[in-house]
Amino acid sequence: MAEPTILKAEGLDLFYGDHQALKSISMDIPEHEITALIGPSGCGKSTFLKTINRMNDLVPGVTIKGKITYHGQDIYSPGLDVTWLRKRIGMVFQKPNPFPMSIFDNVAYGPRTHGVRSKKKLDEIVEQSLRSAAIWDEVKDRLKSSALSLSGGQQQRLCIARALAVEPDVLLMDEATSALDPISTSKIEDLSTELKRNYTIVMVTHNMQQAARIADKTAFFLLGELVEFNDTVQMFSKPRDKRTEDYITGRFG
Amino acid sequence: MYQNLSPSRRAYEITARVLLYLCSGLTCVLLLFLIGYIFYKGVPGISWSFLTTAESVLNDTVGILPAIINTLYVIVISLIIVLPLGVGGAIYLTEYARNRRLVEIIEFATETLAGIPSIIYALVGNIIFCVSLQLGKTLIAGSLTLVIMTLPTIIRTTQESLKTVPQSYREGSLGLGSGKWHMIRTVVLPSSVDGIVTGCILAVGRIVGESAILMYTVSVSTMMQDFSTIENFLKSSGATLTVALYVYAKERADFAVAFSIATILLILTVVINLAASLAGKKLKR
Numbered sequence: 001m002a003e004p005t006i007l008k009a010e011g012l013d014l015f016y017g018d019h020q021a022l023k024s025i026s027m028d029i030p031e032h033e034i035t036a037l038i039g040p041s042g043c044g045k046s047t048f049l050k051t052i053n054r055m056n057d058l059v060p061g062v063t064i065k066g067k068i069t070y071h072g073q074d075i076y077s078p079g080l081d082v083t084w085l086r087k088r089i090g091m092v093f094q095k096p097n098p099f100p101m102s103i104f105d106n107v108a109y110g111p112r113t114h115g116v117r118s119k120k121k122l123d124e125i126v127e128q129s130l131r132s133a134a135i136w137d138e139v140k141d142r143l144k145s146s147a148l149s150l151s152g153g154q155q156q157r158l159c160i161a162r163a164l165a166v167e168p169d170v171l172l173m174d175e176a177t178s179a180l181d182p183i184s185t186s187k188i189e190d191l192s193t194e195l196k197r198n199y200t201i202v203m204v205t206h207n208m209q210q211a212a213r214i215a216d217k218t219a220f221f222l223l224g225e226l227v228e229f230n231d232t233v234q235m236f237s238k239p240r241d242k243r244t245e246d247y248i249t250g251r252f253g
Numbered sequence: 254m255y256q257n258l259s260p261s262r263r264a265y266e267i268t269a270r271v272l273l274y275l276c277s278g279l280t281c282v283l284l285l286f287l288i289g290y291i292f293y294k295g296v297p298g299i300s301w302s303f304l305t306t307a308e309s310v311l312n313d314t315v316g317i318l319p320a321i322i323n324t325l326y327v328i329v330i331s332l333i334i335v336l337p338l339g340v341g342g343a344i345y346l347t348e349y350a351r352n353r354r355l356v357e358i359i360e361f362a363t364e365t366l367a368g369i370p371s372i373i374y375a376l377v378g379n380i381i382f383c384v385s386l387q388l389g390k391t392l393i394a395g396s397l398t399l400v401i402m403t404l405p406t407i408i409r410t411t412q413e414s415l416k417t418v419p420q421s422y423r424e425g426s427l428g429l430g431s432g433k434w435h436m437i438r439t440v441v442l443p444s445s446v447d448g449i450v451t452g453c454i455l456a457v458g459r460i461v462g463e464s465a466i467l468m469y470t471v472s473v474s475t476m477m478q479d480f481s482t483i484e485n486f487l488k489s490s491g492a493t494l495t496v497a498l499y500v501y502a503k504e505r506a507d508f509a510v511a512f513s514i515a516t517i518l519l520i521l522t523v524v525i526n527l528a529a530s531l532a533g534k535k536l537k538r
């Protein structure tokens with residue numbers, strides 16, 4: 001039985017100035033599943049991801065047409081509180097971006113922002129989040145040291161922990177493993193499959209095997225269009241579109 | 254280390270090296286001579302009573318306590334006003350302003366203002382604060398003029414340091430659901446404290462060394478000022494160290510005292526810079 005839809009894009013167009021980066025995207029993202037976005041560089045994957053939690057608001061000159069709903073609510077409607085939306089829909093960026101603070105303060109940043117003051121509660125949240133991000137054992141003895149002293153892979157898991165600490169509902173990951181070694185990558189993949197029990201995950205990846213391994217559904221983007229969106233197994237065994245087939249078999253362009 | 258170069262390349266390298274050594278050597282010698290000379294002439298005149306009393310015509314003693322206090326007065330008052338204004342303005346320009354064109358014009362203006370001679374500020378300050386706003390020639394009028402002089406410096410250095418904060422920190426913070434001001438306060442400002450402190454040091458340096466503005470907007474009295482009530486505080490007016498130096502050297506031809514004041518100015522500048530960079534390190538943590 002299909003999971004209920006949590007995020008729904010309907011006829012979404014996005015322009016950077018005159019340049020159209022997304023062309024009439026319609027897509028239903030199911031709850032508690034991993035949805036992978038694949039496609040060649042510049043096809044609009046990051047752009048689509050960033051429209052989901054409105055990080056595109058930061059880019060001057062962006063215009064958006066069409067609609068994205070989250071639990072049925074239009075996220076671009078004027079009354080919507082963007083900070084609430086971003087708390088519910090967390091994001092892990094392509095490049096690890098820990099703040100120049102201690103490991104503890106990085107993870108506690110979100111909860112503090114949303115008003116958690118009690119030291120005991122913060123301790124709990126930090127430990128819990130670091131455990132969920134599979135990095136607790138590596139950092140538990142040095143929570144007070146700077147997050148910038150961690151390796152790239154550890155920093156990325158720290159960023160995941162930081163995103164989990166605000167207890168989001170959806171987690172967006174933009175090529176979260178592209179800069180990581182195979183061991184860190186497989187840790188994050190295991191983590192994602194673990195996390196989908198409680199979260200909905202939308203991830204951008206350039207790694208076809210990764211999409212095939214962990215995603216329940218896969219979406220193929222090309223030049224701003226959504227070419228195909230299907231169950232991952234379907235997509236990789238019997239692609240419906242010729243262009244999808246060319247891309248996943250590496251015969252593309 | 255030049256063995257494997259051809260003779261002409263080698264001569265070239267050696268000449269360049271010698272010239273560079275000469276330049277830096279000469280700079281050091283000049284600087285040391287200057288400092289040494291000022292100390293040599295100035296230190297003998299410095300005594301406890303020189304630092305802690307006002308000048309007395311009756312006893313025929315010199316003291317520069319009033320000038321020291323007046324100097325601290327203009328530094329503190331100017332900084333209290335210019336810091337929030339300058340840092341706030343810089344935050345608005347780099348983080349909030351959407352109109353690129355307007356920002357560019359303002360940035361160009363601050364850049365230009367940072368470089369104009371202080372005598373121009375002195376004239377404008379005199380006309381606006383002393384005359385139009387009827388503050389008279391007072392330390393307050395002087396401080397306000399110094400605010401205008403240092404504002405561009407503070408705005409520029411703060412902006413520069415805000416721009417070096419990686420965009421990814423801002424995205425990271427906003428992505429967790431922070432409001433804009435919360436993001437700036439918790440992530441952007443802590444990472445740019447260094448630059449703000451540098452701006453302060455530059456500003457204090459300019460204030461301590463400023464004389465034209467203070468001669469046009471404050472009196473040259475070397476008497477002790479009365480700061481006991483708010484009204485007196487606002488009306489007080491007297492020479493700062495640089496102005497006192499001018500008064501002694503130029504009007505009374507008392508060069509011994511002038512050199513002693515110069516020595517104090519040098520020491521004061523060093524102390525303030527050390528304090529500011531210490532404060533910066535503390536704030537950063």
Ligand SMILES: Nc1ncnc2c1ncn2[C@@H]1O[C@H](COP(=O)(O)OP(=O)(O)OP(=O)(O)O)[C@@H](O)[C@H]1O
Nearest residue numbers: 016019021039040041042043044045046047048059
């Ligand atoms: N801030 C921006 N301003 C203008 N154009 C942009 C901006 N960001 C992205 N674009 C353009 O939008 C298109 C889609 O970019 P996007 O970053 O979404 O691609 P992507 O699929 O994530 O690529 P990659 O795999 O390389 O990360 C590209 O043509 C890009 O040049």
Ligand SMILES: [Mg+2]
Nearest residue numbers: 045046047174
């Ligand atoms: Mg991208």
